[in-house]
Amino acid sequence: MKNLDTKTSINWLKYASPKTFYPLAGKLIPWCVIGAVGLIVYGLYIGLFVAPTDFQQGEGYRIIFVHVPAAWFSMFLYLLMAMYAGLGLVLNARLSYMMATAIAPTGAMFTLVALVTGSLWGKPMWGAWWVWDARLTSELILLFLYIGYFSLQAAIDDKNRADKASAVLALVGAINVPIIYFSVKWWNTLHQGASVSLMKAPAMATVMLKGMLVMAIGFWLYSIAVILIRVRCEILERDSKAAMFNLGL
Amino acid sequence: MGFLASNHVLIADNLVGVRGERLLFEKLNFELSNGTVLYLQGANGTGKTTLLRTICGLSKPYAGVVNWCGEDINSLAEEYFKHVLYIGHLPGIKEDLTALENLKFSLALSGKAISANQATEVLNMLGLAKGLNLPTRMLSQGQKRRVALARLWLQELPLWVLDEPFTALDVNATSLLKQKIEAFANEGGIIVMTTHQEVTLNVPKFEQLRLDA
Amino acid sequence: MGFLASNHVLIADNLVGVRGERLLFEKLNFELSNGTVLYLQGANGTGKTTLLRTICGLSKPYAGVVNWCGEDINSLAEEYFKHVLYIGHLPGIKEDLTALENLKFSLALSGKAISANQATEVLNMLGLAKGLNLPTRMLSQGQKRRVALARLWLQELPLWVLDEPFTALDVNATSLLKQKIEAFANEGGIIVMTTHQEVTLNVPKFEQLRLDA
Amino acid sequence: MPKTKLTQELGTFSVLYRILARDIKVALRRQSDVTAVFFFFIIAASLFPLGSGADPKLLSAMAPSVLWVTALLSCMLSLSRMYSSDYADGTLEQIMLSNQPTVLIVLMKILAHWVLSGLPLVFVAPLIGLQFNLSSAELQILAVSLLMGTLALSLIGSIGAALTLGIRGTGVLIAILVLPLYIPVLVFGAGAVNAASIGMSPNGALSLLGAVLAMALVFAPLASAAALKIALE
């Protein structure tokens, strides 16, 4: 029985798959950035100049081209984050946790964008910045879920534990998303009505749909770029810390 | 003691221990059979507590496997806990309950019932006769430790994992505990322990493992 | 060390200690002058901690008076605290702060400022070099104790009250602490301490007081 | 050293019973714990009339949301106690090393929490409701919705309590983690009372509340057990 502890430094990049991921991500990022900028500019062009003025809502409705894709991504990114968190727990894969951690800020940002654009739009449409309608409320809860995720991660300074604990929270929150979503039926729904009447104008629908889709793909590419950048930073930070400790600093 | 009659083996297989981002021990291997005391040594912060918690399944090793009687403790899960008694830095007693209540609850957790008489006898033997009806909050540091240690006399489990068990004990209690450890090993129990005090134990197999920074 | 040059006397005058409804010690008298180590002995629960806390003014005695240089410590109040350094069962460090920040804050509490260099030097000497930038939560049991004890090297106060200072320390740290205690007493400091470990201290005056149940 | 067996084996059920009984015993021993949630509810609910002047119409319109939110906050306040003392004194380590499935043990601890902090509210809330001029139909629905709702709150809250274990300043952090998850319970619980107060059937809201409760019963103990294991690592 012998302690073979010779203190050869752990190669962190070898233990977690980040090693291969890091350069790959580096190559992807520039393409995503270019695509994102191009599509968002094109989408805004369609939204601001190509789409005709709405005869009911005037020019204000153009905010829809930011609002709707942002709202979609706020929810989509949460589910994605929960998925990565779950994978992390099952496979105990560091990279998965890092992905989840990196997605959260972008998701929260889109949530905030949807909320802000929504209430900017709400003032002329409903005469109030905010109403307690199911759609709006569910979006607000989503923001709180993101905030909870950050807060928990910030409060635990053992990285390993922070990863796992916040992953559990993300998963639990994901169960909650559909519950909140279906509560729409049981509530006063100012938001739905407005959107439906808008979508009835048939001439506009195709242009609008095109604009929103272009914006959505642009947001998607943007998200990928930002998330990859964040993961790369995270890998570097964790790696340099590991190196620092092994040098006995 | 019937529960010590069969053969038990605890094997550490290439254990790697990491806390935070720091490597504590690497490629640790050992095999402990009936009657062995493994005495962990090492300066403060070298990973003794971490290793003990890994052995009893509270922490997962960064790499490597702990085996109990040929099976990975991870897959044994609760089955493994039927065999391990762990006493760590923290006493694991409720300050609002009396020594007796605490002892009975500890035993219940491992699925054992015990008569009040028998429990009282052990507590008296440990010099706690006077404090039996006090909430343990009112006991001194050393008395609390004695309450926590009382389980060693009653919980019939074949593997003990003890983190600095002599802390805060006076001379008298120290010698009682030492005798108990020796008796247990002589009957075939396995013990993994650490302490910064000098110990000489009269046991069948005494192995030392030094963790170093 | 200038602060040890003048004469100090600590006198216990007919101290009676009671916890709950239990008499712990009665009519305790002693007088400690420069260079004395008073070593409290006694089994678990005999009232050592209670006596130490009484001496440094955290608990009030049931009867009797503690005198510092001729004055009742009760009437001296904060004035007395300028002279006492107490290290109890609890480490007294913030787990969210680093060792360095903790040390600087402890000193600030007794009205002292210290340079980061000097503090770092002491912490390094105590073997904490590696953990200087970690929150102390991440330190091991023994490392936390070392951070708490670092004040002994920096806080220039003439009376030390130490409750089991050797707990959780490894051999190396124990000998460092022993040396420091000896140096302090030799220069004229007064120490009241307890420990369950054997100690032999090479000091001008070594007195023992046994509390018994 | 006697060679006979010192102890008898206990079945799973007896072990679980002892865990429940111990938690309740500890809480009763420091009575303050039990009475505290109770009084917090009463005092906090009484703050609202103080803050809003004394318009009886406004009061009874506010009542469902105020009573439900207050009940929710009182349950939440006592969450940090759920595991923290067991964690601080090392009992939790011993619990995890028990030979019983952790999920069941966790369920017992949640039940104990509910018995001590949720259940009492079911009985006082109607009394406070009287002060807000609620009708007897509303009071009844209030009690029923709280009976189901507080159990769901204890279950969901347990996840937050387990996740924040050993973190300082836990009280507020738990609140942030748990409040968004509490929202469906609040919406359906208060919704049932609101429905009753405008003369509609509260059954829809109540059955949704039941669905939330069922989900929580299945998932919360699992998630809490996982979180506890992580906390102890």
Place this chain on the structure above:
Amino acid sequence: MPKTKLTQELGTFSVLYRILARDIKVALRRQSDVTAVFFFFIIAASLFPLGSGADPKLLSAMAPSVLWVTALLSCMLSLSRMYSSDYADGTLEQIMLSNQPTVLIVLMKILAHWVLSGLPLVFVAPLIGLQFNLSSAELQILAVSLLMGTLALSLIGSIGAALTLGIRGTGVLIAILVLPLYIPVLVFGAGAVNAASIGMSPNGALSLLGAVLAMALVFAPLASAAALKIALE
């Protein structure tokens, strides 16, 4: 062993400054502590509309009491943190053994608590007020009343925090001790906003609030210091 003096003397002011700075530093280090009170306020205030359906008239009538009660509860939730961590790790013993007057040290700790948990509310509350459709005059008075009120809450709360030190399950017990003492603050604070909303002058209520604050400034540190001494005995 160097024979020169290792340390320099610090004046009372520098010691006090260091105590304040340390508390804030510890809190900032775990950012969660600072952000937490803040978010609790936001989330809890948003619960009320959820419980009450979406009638905008009812909402703006409820707003002053809801916002003030929520602010009060958020301050209260963070109280248990004020001394407990210092107590648990032994720092408090060292603080009591400091050569500075305990009352001043206590005052610093209270100030730190206010800066970290009361002050931020003064800035968010008006934003939340917007969600409840409050007018700008009401929002202004809300901010002013919270500025004075939260300081009073920290001062008074400190007494409760000190009294309950070392008692498990503190959160709820503090609440019970402190809520009755908070009532005058609430009544005058929310009263000022209510006055503004019906177009009356809020000055009377505000000056009463000022009087409560002055009293608290004088007595609360004394009472807290005494309570701390007792807790440590």
